[in-house]
Amino acid sequence: MTATATRPAPPRAPRSKRRGASRQKREMWLLMLPAMVPVLLFSVGPLLYGIGLAFTDARNTRVHETSFVGLENFTRMLSDEQFWASFQIGAIWSVSVTVLQFLAALGLALLLNMNLRFRSVARVLAVVPWAMPPVVIGLMWKLVYHPDAGILNGLLGTDVNWLADFSLALPAIIVVGVWTGMPQTTVVLLAGLQNVPKELYEAGEVDGAGRWRRFWNITLPQLRPVIVAITSLDFVWNFNQFGLVYVLTQGGPGGRTRLPMLFAYEEAFRYRAAGYASMLGLAMAIVVLAVLGLYLWRQMREAK
Amino acid sequence: MRIKSALAAAAIVTLAAACGGGGGGEPAAPGEPVKLDFLSLAWQKESVAANKELVNEWNKAHPDIQVTYVQGSWDNVNDQLVTQFAGGTAPDVIHNDSPALAGFASDGYLLDLSAKLPAELKSDIPQSAWDTVTFTGGEGEQGVYGVPFLQESQVIIANKKLLDESGVRVPTPEEPWTWDEFSEAAKKMTKDGQYGVAWAMKSPVNKTLNLALNFGGTFFQTTDGNTTVKVGPEEREVLQRIHDQLYKDKSADPAALGQGTADPLPAFFQGKFAMLPTGVYLRQQVVEQAPDDFEWVTLPAPKGTSAQQGAVSQTLSIAQESEHPDEAMQFISFFLNAANQAKLAKGDWLLPASQKAAADPAMTTQENGWDVATASAKNLVVAPFLKVNGYDEWRSKVATPVLQEYFADKITLDEVAKRLVEEGNQVLERYHR
Secondary structure (H helix, E strand, O other), X not given: OHHHHHOXXXXXXXXXXXXXHHHHHHHHHHHHHHHHXXXXXXXXXXXXXXXXXXXXXXXXXXXXXXXXXXXHHHHHHHOOHHHHHHHHHHHHHHHHHHHHXXXXXXXXXXXXXXXXXXXXXXXXXXXXXXXXXXXXXXXXXXXXXXXXXXXXXXXXXXXXXXXXXXXXXXXXXXXXXXXXXXXXXXXXXXXXXHOOOHHHHHHHHHOOOOHHHHHHHHHXXXXXXXXXXHHHHHHHHHHOOOHHHHHHOOOOOOOOOOOHHHHHHHHHHOOOOHHHHHHHHHHHHHXXXXXXXXXXXXXXXXXX | OHHXXXXXXXXXXXXXXXXXXXXXXXXXXXXXXXXXXXXXXXXXXXXXXXXXXXXXXXXXXXXXXXXXXXXXXXXXXXHHHHHHHHHOOOOOEEEEEHHHXXXXXXXXXXXXXXXXXXXXXXXXXXXXXXXXXXXXXXXXOEEEOOEEEEEEOEEEEEEXXXXXXXXXXXXXXXXXXXXXXXXXXXXXXXXXXEEEEOOOOOOHHHHHHHHHHHHOOOOEEEEOOEEEEOOOHHHHHHHHHHHHHHHOOOOEOHHHOOOOOOOOHHHHHXXXXXXXXXXXXXXXXXXXXXXXXXXXXXXXXXXXXXXXXXXXXXXXXXXXXXXXXXXXXXXXXXXXXXXXXXXXXXXXOOEEOOHHHHOOHHHHOOHHHHHHXXXXXXXXXXXXXXXXXXXXXXXXXXXXXXXXXXXXXXXXXXXXXXXXXXXXXHHHHOOOO
């Protein structure tokens, strides 16, 4: 390629170059096909289908004829107090889980980054929750929280039904949420920490910066891109969390832990309102994208 | 290159076609046995064994109709069925309970069995049980959408030692306690660190609604085909009495409130409370889990103005889209003949719908309270909520949180009435066609 660039162009060069480019493009498409087909077939297709459903009165029944209803589902959603209640719960859940997860994971990552004994063992242990499917985690924590046989009541000597108490259920599942998401956050932050150049710390030390100063002025700014990436991903994952809460409380007691995803699931699969549930799903996707967009945009701007 | 892209395109087309054409079974070729899927929700060990044994017995006797036992779970059966029905992959024979059938029947997913029922099966099961499975179908016609075979009634399981110590009159099926006597007895059994009664109210709605019939509380009224929620003096009786036990008499264990049906058992065995009002099937768990020296008795549920309780049945239904409905019906009539119903009832510790099965000596023995349990069957009437379109959504969106808050003493009975009616009618309105 470099050779052709320095040589005076032969008369046919522009054409063949274009042909080469188009050929290259075609090959690129061909190579992408195996990856694209499943994405189009199983992600984009259903997504478009779902968006379409959101504007119909589709029901999961055999005798119902679906018709286009425009924005009816949207207006129903706006006036649905239950949905807004669940949305509020979803907001509390995803923000607090993401923030707590980040703080706890950062602490753990800093710890694991130090020269401790058994560091490799500790690192492996920290990743263990990652290996468990959410349903298993849910069942396990259900046992921890069990009012009679649970170890939590055993340890504290209390007699609290954690998952059925109106004010304790949400904090209780938030703890589980934090625990569940910590491994991947820790691992990503740990990788970030290991990429911080040692020279910066040495220079800081020479300048007489204390431990806290070094953390605040070197570690955090250096970690920034990693932090932005992992917290935004965590936020999306947490907002869309379903399996864990479905197993732990099924949205109870009295809807106090009914996250928006659970709410939409119930609309679709319990009350059969597929059209309305699609609208809920669509609205949630838009909200997540909007929050995420705003957050990323601000972070990018500050980074500049 | 061009040939290669053409090949790739062809491969994709075939792949897509293969994915799209995956569903839908083919009719059995002549000479091949008919295949049926049977979704069973049996979960207690004895009951699963009884179910599997009956399926094996059938398969041996009928090489031309082979039934596959598919294990389901009560926790998510309705979610599962909604998806399977919509995807056209539902099992042929479906085990469920009557409250769920109303919805599936009006969705048009279940087959109307009224023309297919063999006379023997039809006459063996009393009309009151058939009423629990008669619903309006997808085209607005009345039909029978399942065969009821197990029924649940409410009883009180009591710690015999604490009951005897308190010196209260022991109720019998002929002469049950009135609610006043029941509350009085609970008070007498309450002393330091020990409560008279425990109400497991994690899912409070069906239980309260079934008991509310004691005082004629129906919770729903239908005028001109329009069903609305009603909470009058009749409906308030049982609610108020349970609430009083919790907060006025302080004779009910508050720790049990948030628990599911079987959760209070460990505390029951430790003698932390004396009586547990519950469904008859829980006796099985008591027998299985109780310490050896633990003595317990089954008492009939208290009565108000009557001893009536709302009845809900477990049922077998056939999917509308099943390709072999006649063979499925043959299987059901074998599976639910009197002798087999007795086996299933014994396995699940519930009451058989079949009259012949209920007369089986195993169903009337004093051991493990079978006599009291079987006697309670005569008080079962169709639960009024069974026929309410949209009941399920009313229950989980409105009634469950409202009753949970009420029993947690967070709202007053007047607020309960107001919310059940106002929010409830909003939900029911959507179901009026």
